[in-house]
Amino acid sequence: MSTEDLLRLDLQLCFPLYAASRAMVQAYTPLLAKLGLTYPQYLVMLVLWETDGVTVKELGEKLYLDSGTLTPLLKRLETLGMLRRERSREDARSVTASLTPQGKALRRKAAAIPEAIACRTGLTLEELSRMRRDVQRLFEKLSKQ
Amino acid sequence: MSTEDLLRLDLQLCFPLYAASRAMVQAYTPLLAKLGLTYPQYLVMLVLWETDGVTVKELGEKLYLDSGTLTPLLKRLETLGMLRRERSREDARSVTASLTPQGKALRRKAAAIPEAIACRTGLTLEELSRMRRDVQRLFEKLSKQ
DNA sequence: TCCAATTGAATTGCGCGCAACTGAATTGGC
DNA sequence: GCCAATTCAGTTGCGCGCAATTCAATTGGA
Numbered sequence: 001m002s003t004e005d006l007l008r009l010d011l012q013l014c015f016p017l018y019a020a021s022r023a024m025v026q027a028y029t030p031l032l033a034k035l036g037l038t039y040p041q042y043l044v045m046l047v048l049w050e051t052d053g054v055t056v057k058e059l060g061e062k063l064y065l066d067s068g069t070l071t072p073l074l075k076r077l078e079t080l081g082m083l084r085r086e087r088s089r090e091d092a093r094s095v096t097a098s099l100t101p102q103g104k105a106l107r108r109k110a111a112a113i114p115e116a117i118a119c120r121t122g123l124t125l126e127e128l129s130r131m132r133r134d135v136q137r138l139f140e141k142l143s144k145q
Numbered sequence: 146m147s148t149e150d151l152l153r154l155d156l157q158l159c160f161p162l163y164a165a166s167r168a169m170v171q172a173y174t175p176l177l178a179k180l181g182l183t184y185p186q187y188l189v190m191l192v193l194w195e196t197d198g199v200t201v202k203e204l205g206e207k208l209y210l211d212s213g214t215l216t217p218l219l220k221r222l223e224t225l226g227m228l229r230r231e232r233s234r235e236d237a238r239s240v241t242a243s244l245t246p247q248g249k250a251l252r253r254k255a256a257a258i259p260e261a262i263a264c265r266t267g268l269t270l271e272e273l274s275r276m277r278r279d280v281q282r283l284f285e286k287l288s289k290q
Numbered sequence: 291t292c293c294a295a296t297t298g299a300a301t302t303g304c305g306c307g308c309a310a311c312t313g314a315a316t317t318g319g320c
Numbered sequence: 321g322c323c324a325a326t327t328c329a330g331t332t333g334c335g336c337g338c339a340a341t342t343c344a345a346t347t348g349g350a
Binding site: 003006007008009011012013014015016017018019020021022023024025026027028039043046047049050062064107110111113114115117118120121122123128131132134135136138139141142143 | 259276
Binding site: 183184185186210211213214217218221236237238239 | 335336337338339340344345346
């Protein structure tokens with residue numbers, strides 16, 4: 001392939017990835033709007049529904065986001081009444097986010113979302129699983145070093 | 146799979162996609178910094194290097210971005226001296242972006258980027274090609290309707 | 291030839307992402 | 321026990337993305 005070709009938009013992997021990621025968020029948006037959440041806020045809630053009471057640092061490690069993104073996002077979720085933020089007693093540098101009853105209750109309303117999205121992709125569960133694994137591997141290659 | 150499982154972060158396709166897309170942009174960032182470009186600005190340049198003199202509308206159709214994103218982005222590229230923006234004479238509603246000599250010249254410096262990124266993924270050209278096709282198909286499914 | 295509907299770009303407002311920095315708390319080497 | 325180095329959250333600033341709106345130019349039907 002020539003240098004000419006290598007710069008062609010339709011031959012890049014980055015562009016479909018970028019477009020698909022945005023289209024995925026757009027697919028979630030109307031479903032999440034019913035819960036009053038944005039997509040990144042939904043990711044934080046997924047973590048908290050699995051493991052309540054996590055620090056900003058732990059959230060950052062799971063979601064690959066830093067405090068510059070998470071601090072204002074968590075403040076918004078706190079304002080919405082989904083969680084409480086409080087300084088850790090053991091280590092006053094860290095802040096822990098814990099679900100309110102309302103935040104916990106939202107889980108039931110979110111339960112229908114994954115299947116709705118899976119349907120939208122038109123892929124079988126096996127295809128979805130393989131794709132997730134492949135994209136995950138790509139992420140790991142790109143993120144290390 | 147239970148509803149419990151369906152909400153697990155590590156079983157979603159959306160999250161690897163979101164993380165990989167951001168990691169891909171991060172991989173480009175230091176390479177593009179040498180050209181003075183951000184990743185979305187680079188995408189606009191890719192379009193212009195293929196087809197010089199496109200309207201905001203055409204750019205939006207190729208990149209799936211709207212004027213709210215493109216107008217300020219194009220103004221920044223104009224300030225950088227990469228392109229000129231001018232009202233079309235045939236239809237005064239539309240605005241055309243055309244490369245300056247400096248914008249055209251930047252292509253040569255960008256020529257090395259695609260291969261550098263391809264190496265970073267650690268995938269063969271066949272694997273990259275298959276992945277691009279799969280992600281492209283996912284995008285098409287998600288974006289229609 | 292009107293003029294209502296449509297189109298295209300620009301603007302506004304908001305929520306990310308992220309780099310760079312700040313400041314307080316903790317740790318670890320001596 | 322001291323203090324330099326590190327860690328953690330928060331802040332600032334900027335560039336997207338995108339919804340919603342505005343406004344001017346064009347189109348198309350009566």
